[in-house]
Amino acid sequence: MPVKNKKLARGVSLVGAGMSKFGSFPEKSSRDLFVEAFQVMSNSVDKEFDPQRIEYVCIGNFSSDLFEGQSHTAPIMADAVGLVPKAAVRVEDACASSGVALRQGILGIASGLYDIVLVGGIEMMTKLPTSEVTDTLAAAGDVLYEIPVGFTFPGFYAAMASAYMDRYGAAPEDLMQVALKNHNNGALNEKAQFGVTIPDWMEKRKQSAEKKGKPIPEWNDEMDFLHDDRANPMIAWPLRLFDCSPITDGAAAALLVADDIAKEFTDQPLKIIGSGQASDYPLHDRSDLTSIGAAKLAAQEAYQMAGVTAKDIQLAEVHDCFTIAEVIASEDLGFFEPGKGFNQAEKGITTRDGALPINTSGGLKAKGHPVGASGIGQVVEIFKQLRGRAGERQIKGDPKLGLAHNVGATGQTCVVHIFQREE
Amino acid sequence: MPVKNKKLARGVSLVGAGMSKFGSFPEKSSRDLFVEAFQVMSNSVDKEFDPQRIEYVCIGNFSSDLFEGQSHTAPIMADAVGLVPKAAVRVEDACASSGVALRQGILGIASGLYDIVLVGGIEMMTKLPTSEVTDTLAAAGDVLYEIPVGFTFPGFYAAMASAYMDRYGAAPEDLMQVALKNHNNGALNEKAQFGVTIPDWMEKRKQSAEKKGKPIPEWNDEMDFLHDDRANPMIAWPLRLFDCSPITDGAAAALLVADDIAKEFTDQPLKIIGSGQASDYPLHDRSDLTSIGAAKLAAQEAYQMAGVTAKDIQLAEVHDCFTIAEVIASEDLGFFEPGKGFNQAEKGITTRDGALPINTSGGLKAKGHPVGASGIGQVVEIFKQLRGRAGERQIKGDPKLGLAHNVGATGQTCVVHIFQREE
Numbered sequence: 001m002p003v004k005n006k007k008l009a010r011g012v013s014l015v016g017a018g019m020s021k022f023g024s025f026p027e028k029s030s031r032d033l034f035v036e037a038f039q040v041m042s043n044s045v046d047k048e049f050d051p052q053r054i055e056y057v058c059i060g061n062f063s064s065d066l067f068e069g070q071s072h073t074a075p076i077m078a079d080a081v082g083l084v085p086k087a088a089v090r091v092e093d094a095c096a097s098s099g100v101a102l103r104q105g106i107l108g109i110a111s112g113l114y115d116i117v118l119v120g121g122i123e124m125m126t127k128l129p130t131s132e133v134t135d136t137l138a139a140a141g142d143v144l145y146e147i148p149v150g151f152t153f154p155g156f157y158a159a160m161a162s163a164y165m166d167r168y169g170a171a172p173e174d175l176m177q178v179a180l181k182n183h184n185n186g187a188l189n190e191k192a193q194f195g196v197t198i199p200d201w202m203e204k205r206k207q208s209a210e211k212k213g214k215p216i217p218e219w220n221d222e223m224d225f226l227h228d229d230r231a232n233p234m235i236a237w238p239l240r241l242f243d244c245s246p247i248t249d250g251a252a253a254a255l256l257v258a259d260d261i262a263k264e265f266t267d268q269p270l271k272i273i274g275s276g277q278a279s280d281y282p283l284h285d286r287s288d289l290t291s292i293g294a295a296k297l298a299a300q301e302a303y304q305m306a307g308v309t310a311k312d313i314q315l316a317e318v319h320d321c322f323t324i325a326e327v328i329a330s331e332d333l334g335f336f337e338p339g340k341g342f343n344q345a346e347k348g349i350t351t352r353d354g355a356l357p358i359n360t361s362g363g364l365k366a367k368g369h370p371v372g373a374s375g376i377g378q379v380v381e382i383f384k385q386l387r388g389r390a391g392e393r394q395i396k397g398d399p400k401l402g403l404a405h406n407v408g409a410t411g412q413t414c415v416v417h418i419f420q421r422e423e
Numbered sequence: 424m425p426v427k428n429k430k431l432a433r434g435v436s437l438v439g440a441g442m443s444k445f446g447s448f449p450e451k452s453s454r455d456l457f458v459e460a461f462q463v464m465s466n467s468v469d470k471e472f473d474p475q476r477i478e479y480v481c482i483g484n485f486s487s488d489l490f491e492g493q494s495h496t497a498p499i500m501a502d503a504v505g506l507v508p509k510a511a512v513r514v515e516d517a518c519a520s521s522g523v524a525l526r527q528g529i530l531g532i533a534s535g536l537y538d539i540v541l542v543g544g545i546e547m548m549t550k551l552p553t554s555e556v557t558d559t560l561a562a563a564g565d566v567l568y569e570i571p572v573g574f575t576f577p578g579f580y581a582a583m584a585s586a587y588m589d590r591y592g593a594a595p596e597d598l599m600q601v602a603l604k605n606h607n608n609g610a611l612n613e614k615a616q617f618g619v620t621i622p623d624w625m626e627k628r629k630q631s632a633e634k635k636g637k638p639i640p641e642w643n644d645e646m647d648f649l650h651d652d653r654a655n656p657m658i659a660w661p662l663r664l665f666d667c668s669p670i671t672d673g674a675a676a677a678l679l680v681a682d683d684i685a686k687e688f689t690d691q692p693l694k695i696i697g698s699g700q701a702s703d704y705p706l707h708d709r710s711d712l713t714s715i716g717a718a719k720l721a722a723q724e725a726y727q728m729a730g731v732t733a734k735d736i737q738l739a740e741v742h743d744c745f746t747i748a749e750v751i752a753s754e755d756l757g758f759f760e761p762g763k764g765f766n767q768a769e770k771g772i773t774t775r776d777g778a779l780p781i782n783t784s785g786g787l788k789a790k791g792h793p794v795g796a797s798g799i800g801q802v803v804e805i806f807k808q809l810r811g812r813a814g815e816r817q818i819k820g821d822p823k824l825g826l827a828h829n830v831g832a833t834g835q836t837c838v839v840h841i842f843q844r845e846e
Contacts, residue, residue: 006535006536006537007535007536008534008535008536009432009433009533009534009535010432010534010535029567031567057702062494063488063494065486065488065489065494065562066488066489066494068566069562069566069570070562070565070566070567071485071486071488071489071515071517071562071563072515072516072517072562072563072564072831072832072835072836073515074515074516074702074836075516075702075703075705075831075835075836076565076705076835078702079702079704079705079708079835083702084702084703084704085701085702085703085716085717085720086701086702087700087701087702088516088702088836089514089516089523089527089700090514090515090516091512091513091514091515092494092495092496092497092513092514092515093495093497093498093511093512093513094494094495100512104512104527104530106534107527107530107531107534107536108530108534110432110533110534110535110536111431111432111433111529111530111531111533111534112429112430112431112432112433112533113429113430113431113530113533113698114429139488139492139493139494139495140494140495141495142493142499143491143492143493144452144454144493147492275536277510277512278508278509278510279480279497279498279501279502279506279507279508279509279510279511280498280507280508281502281507282498282499282502285502293508294508297508408495408498409495412495412498412499412502413495413497413498413511
């Protein structure tokens with residue numbers, strides 16, 4: 001289906017972005033995390049900023065209903081950050097919820113109704129036992145046709161990985177290189193759930209066990225992270241533990257304003273020059289498991305709106321809920337030809353110092369994946385990198401053009417945004 | 424807080440609206456009901472209409488997560504009506520979810536991004552036992568501060584009713600007049616869950632019991648519907664059974680298009696001339712229980728955008744989840760002074776042949792309240808009445824201006840829309 005070339009009636013800029021620490025916070029509720037994200041976001045606005053100027057709050061959240069027994073979360077979040085009686089809306093598109101919230105915020109400004117919009121995302125996942133989290137996430141599949149036959153999300157993505165490996169000759173070890181790269185990045189991100197490289201993580205785990213007087217019997221320096229089930233247990237073949245993003249609590253927030261007032265907030269706004277969104281069938285109903293149709297269409301819409309191509313993008317945050325997802329994303333977005341994405345981390349192309357850095361934040365893989373917050377979490381990294389404020393993990397080359405790619409479930413939703421720093 | 428006078432960058436018209444039968448459908452899922460609503464909506468479009476022209480799907484749904492174990496409902500609904508790969512978004516603001524979906528659809532068109540948008544609402548509530556439905560709905564309250572002390576929604580609205588009666592001298596019998604009126608309307612609505620007047624309902628129940636050879640012992644012609652616990656059990660004082668809207672399965676859909684193409688779809692489009700939305704604190708944190716602040720602000724925004732006042736409105740569908748809610752709504756919307764709304768049904772002002780008919784569809788009270796679908800369900804009635812196609816319940820006076828008022832939970836969200844038939 002050809003994508004209509006779409007234009008917004010009014011331009012939108014990003015002038016603030018921030019996130020809570022991602023991790024496990026049993027003593028907190030999602031409103032606590034959202035307050036934290038909101039404060040970090042507010043502090044990221046360079047010039048003096050009165051939060052009461054915010055007119056509209058759009059919150060992405062997958063299922064506080066199931067995770068916390070709390071629905072109608074949008075006005076609760078608005079209240080938590082002092083924004084009652086502003087209009088407050090929750091949007092849900094599974095793990096793409098806050099990428100979609102970003103897009104809804106853009107529509108709100110482009111419509112002429114609002115000038116200043118807070119978009120955010122929240123998810124508090126660790127209040128449930130892990131097995132129930134898996135079942136809860138499965139609600140994002142098709143509960144009539146997929147879940148009753150035993151699928152969970154590791155299974156869905158394992159099916160995609162198997163199909164991909166079969167078609168293109170990739171190996172599980174190639175996928176694990178994505179995990180190694182993203183943990184290398186996450187190790188430099190103080191907000192990441194796993195702020196540690198995989199080798200360091202293994203070493204720490206070994207030391208900790210020894211310190212407690214309970215050394216892991218088979219643990220030795222020769223244990224092979226790539227192949228050994230003791231170091232890196234198999235979850236759903238070919239995906240091992242470190243192919244999977246973790247269960248995470250977290251929140252993120254961003255401030256959108258009409259282009260014409262952006263300089264009131266910062267001398268370094270990012271223009272949101274492209275936005276695309278599309279849907280797809282549930283996985284069981286698709287003709288191809290090695291690509292996500294919604295991602296290709298969303299990218300096409302965003303590129304057309306932005307007037308750029310994949311070759312122009314200088315860094316990207318893509319939805320690596322599993323390692324295979326980053327590989328497929330990098331192909332769907334047009335960065336690499338189909339079947340050529342799987343060894344780009346290994347080749348150093350997508351590493352921090354590579355030609356096209358992907359997931360410099362650590363990605364969902366190392367930074368964590370509080371599902372409803374992940375889309376805006378990606379925006380936080382783009383906001384830092386394109387403004388030269390990513391600290392130790394700042395990429396070279398003074399990047400001006402970045403892309404965020406956020407997927408819901410197995411790809412029934414995908415949303416893509418392109419950000420540009422103006423000179 | 425003064426409401427900023429807001430204008431949309433681009434006008435939006437309503438050219439189609441339809442709903443499924445509302446009721447209890449244990450053999451169906453919400454996607455079945457949405458397909459039914461979509462088909463009725465499609466048939467309501469006067470001229471030839473290719474559904475593939477729809478570019479964007481925005482679905483209101485409170486919690487298919489909790490009711491059906493299914494989240495990520497938007498792409499599933501898009502798939503069910505053949506609209507993959509169009510962008511599909513679920514919005515949630517409790518019982519205001521589809522009123523808010525309508526507003527999001529409007530923003531989508533006003534933004535310039537879309538010309539043709541499907542908005543809808545779904546809820547499948549009867550798969551759970553009634554006690555669990557009550558608990559599930561309670562998730563729309565504040566689960567940290569309100570629900571643990573024992574509040575459920577009948578309790579919330581009973582608190583509002585008590586405060587109202589105390590302040591203004593209204594009696595429970597006044598509230599019940601709203602129920603009588605709305606059931607009189609619902610009796611003429613073939614889509615209503617309770618398509619029967621209350622006296623007829625009582626007579627039928629009596630006859631049915633006798634027919635089964637199990638007559639209700641105390642049931643006699645003198646039993647007083649207004650006061651007798653056998654005919655009309657107390658739920659939460661002062662609210663009896665017939666003060667409460669039912670538990671309902673249902674779906675509704677509406678077609679929005681840019682003003683400039685509306686005549687391609689019908690010679691009788693309705694312009695959406697006003698849209699307003701606001702948030703409020705959870706009930707426990709409000710200074711006044713006899714009015715909903717978000718409703719007053721949303722109405723003010725909608726009236727200002729439309730350039731009309733409450734006096735210009737010729738019919739309204741308001742959110743009567745409980746009888747007291749209609750009374751408060753009619754005051755918050757400016758139809759009646761505070762404290763003067765409670766006997767307007769009794770006085771015949773808000774009846775079908777009154778000066779300001781309210782809830783001619785039967786309202787949530789008699790038509791049913793599938794919470795995520797109720798907002799668009801209201802739009803279906805406005806669409807019929809303003810185009811002179813409401814059949815037996817068509818109001819007099821060739822009305823041109825109608826209003827829909829949709830509330831989330833106890834009023835943490837309210838959204839108001841104003842529709843106008845052009846000559």
